[in-house]
Amino acid sequence: NAGVTQTPKFQVLKTGQSMTLQCAQDMNHNSMYWYRQDPGMGLRLIYYSASEGTTDKGEVPNGYNVSRLNKREFSLRLESAAPSQTSVYFCASRDVGSFYEQYFGPGTRLTVT
Amino acid sequence: DQQVKQNSPSLSVQEGRISILNCDYTNSMFDYFLWYKKYPAEGPTFLISISSIKDKNEDGRFTVFLNKSAKHLSLHIVPSQPGDSAVYFCAASRFGSSGAGSYQLTFGKGTKLSVIP
Secondary structure, three states: OOOEEEEOOEEEEOOOOOEEEEEEEOOOOOEEEEEEEOOOOOEEEEEEEOOOOOOEEOOOOOOEEEEEOOOOEEEEEEOOOOHHHOEEEEEEEEOOOOOOOOEEOOOEEEEEO | OOOEEOOOOEEEEEOOOOEEEEEEEOOOOOOEEEEEEEOOOOOOEEEEEEEOOOOEEEEOOEEEEEEOOOOEEEEEEOOOOHHHOEEEEEEEEOOOEOEOOOOOOEEOOOEEEEEEO
C-alpha cells in the first residue's frame, strides 16, 4: 500500500517549457488535491477534484491545468513554466469517510530557470 | 488576507518539556481544525484534529485545545521528544466552503519546532 505517490521527485525547467506532474493514490479515495508550498508560506491550494470527473480551481490556479484521469490519478500541467512557479508541489487525497483529513504525497521539487 | 495565522515561525524546547504551538484564525465559519507535521523532503502527515463543537482533543502525547471565542487553537506536546522536531502546520476548513464535497483546507505558514536533547 503505497498511499499517495508523485513523479518526478525533482525537475528543472527552462522558462516557457511545459511539463506534467503525476499523482496517483491507491487508497480508493474520491477527492484529490494539488498544493504548492513556497518558503515561509503555508500550503496553497492550486486545484482540486472532489470526485472523479470533476475539477475546480483553488486559491492559486493561474498558470496551471489539471486532469482527473480516473479515480486513482490526478495530474497537474504547467503549459508554459515561469520562474514564479518554482516551488514544491504536493498532491493529496481524501476519503469520503475521513471527514477533512487529507493524505499527502512526498512532493515534487520544481525549479524554473 | 491570511485566514489562518501561525505567528511564531520557530520554537525551541528542551527534551521532556512541553511544546505549545499556537494558531489563530479569522473566519468564524471554520468548523474543523487539523494539525499536520512535516519533516524535510517529505509530505505533511496528519497529526490530530478537533471539531468546533469540542474544546479539547487528546491523542497520546498530543492535545489540541480550541477557544472559539478567541478564535485560537493550540497544540500541546508532552513530553517533547527529539523526533518531534519538524514543521507543524495548522489547517482549518468548513463544510461545503466551495460546494459540497470540496472540503478545502486553509493552512497557516507553519512553526518549526526544534526539540533539544
